[in-house]
Amino acid sequence: MTELAGCTALITGGTAGIGFATARRLADAGAAVIITGRNPQRGHQSREELGPAAKFVAVDMADQAGVERLAREHEFDILVNNAARFPAGLTVDQDESEFTHTFAANVRGLYFLVAATVPTMIRRGGGAIVNVTSMVASKGVPGASVYSASKAAVEQLTRTWAVEFGPHHIRVNNVAPGPTATAGVAAEWGETNEKLGRALPLGRTANPAEIAEAIYFLASPRASFITGTTLHVDGGGTAV
Numbered sequence: 001m002t003e004l005a006g007c008t009a010l011i012t013g014g015t016a017g018i019g020f021a022t023a024r025r026l027a028d029a030g031a032a033v034i035i036t037g038r039n040p041q042r043g044h045q046s047r048e049e050l051g052p053a054a055k056f057v058a059v060d061m062a063d064q065a066g067v068e069r070l071a072r073e074h075e076f077d078i079l080v081n082n083a084a085r086f087p088a089g090l091t092v093d094q095d096e097s098e099f100t101h102t103f104a105a106n107v108r109g110l111y112f113l114v115a116a117t118v119p120t121m122i123r124r125g126g127g128a129i130v131n132v133t134s135m136v137a138s139k140g141v142p143g144a145s146v147y148s149a150s151k152a153a154v155e156q157l158t159r160t161w162a163v164e165f166g167p168h169h170i171r172v173n174n175v176a177p178g179p180t181a182t183a184g185v186a187a188e189w190g191e192t193n194e195k196l197g198r199a200l201p202l203g204r205t206a207n208p209a210e211i212a213e214a215i216y217f218l219a220s221p222r223a224s225f226i227t228g229t230t231l232h233v234d235g236g237g238t239a240v
């Protein structure tokens with residue numbers, strides 16, 4: 001399929017998990033993809049798996065100078081803000097540096113990447129931004145306080161940005177995944193993610209490709225009249 005032929009997509013955190021599945025889906029639809037991540041070794045390996053048209057850029061979303069450089073040096077029509085930290089920790093045990101670092105990567109980095117990208121998208125005639133949030137942005141889950149607050153902040157930014165950028169033909173939406181089987185979340189949350197999956201109406205965790213399909217839909221022209229919304233891809237989790 002070549003629905004996205006001629007488009008360039010930047011997927012932050014596109015070297016693993018949901019981001020990598022998204023990069024693969026967008027590349028299959030004909031987009032040129034740029035993936036980012038902190039670990040260059042994993043980045044180059046993932047880029048090779050995506051084929052010769054893919055590009056890897058090493059950047060930490062918590063590094064303000066790196067984020068600005070990313071926007072300055074690359075132009076794209078689709079931006080998938082997927083990279084995030086998801087620390088597990090009860091509020092009473094939370095240390096300040098983890099709190100600050102999570103908001104730096106998940107909110108500040110994403111915010112300034114969008115701010116620096118939008119003028120270029122306007123010059124190119126428009127674009128689509130998909131923010132990957134989480135089911136826990138709208139649910140109370142013990143141990144997810146900082147993480148879920150960062151994702152709720154992003155969901156509100158999406159509503160504001162849909163209104164600010166709509167007149168420039170830039171659509172902004174959220175995909176809010178439920179528990180998804182990735183190596184990253186297994187390392188941080190252990191068995192808890194699988195337990196959360198079993199408690200969903202659909203009774204399981206998602207495969208990253210199932211989340212990627214929703215991101216692809218919102219990034220594509222098929223979603224041409226959709227902006228400012230959240231697509232819950234959570235096996236019914238927010239319906240409970």
Ligand SMILES: NC(=O)c1ccc[n+]([C@@H]2O[C@H](COP(=O)([O-])OP(=O)(O)OC[C@H]3O[C@@H](n4cnc5c(N)ncnc54)[C@H](OP(=O)(O)O)[C@@H]3O)[C@@H](O)[C@H]2O)c1
Binds near residue numbers: 062086134181
């Ligand atoms: N998996 C779930 O159950 C689940 C559920 C709801 C929402 N989500 C959301 O979905 C997104 C992807 O999650 P995932 O499970 O696919 O994660 P993952 O498998 O751990 O992959 C995370 C990706 O982001 C990159 N990354 C992490 N921190 C970064 C930073 N500070 N700067 C730049 N890149 C960074 C990682 O590469 P490096 O480590 O090399 O930087 C990797 O490419 C996140 O926004 C997460 O909050 C996940």
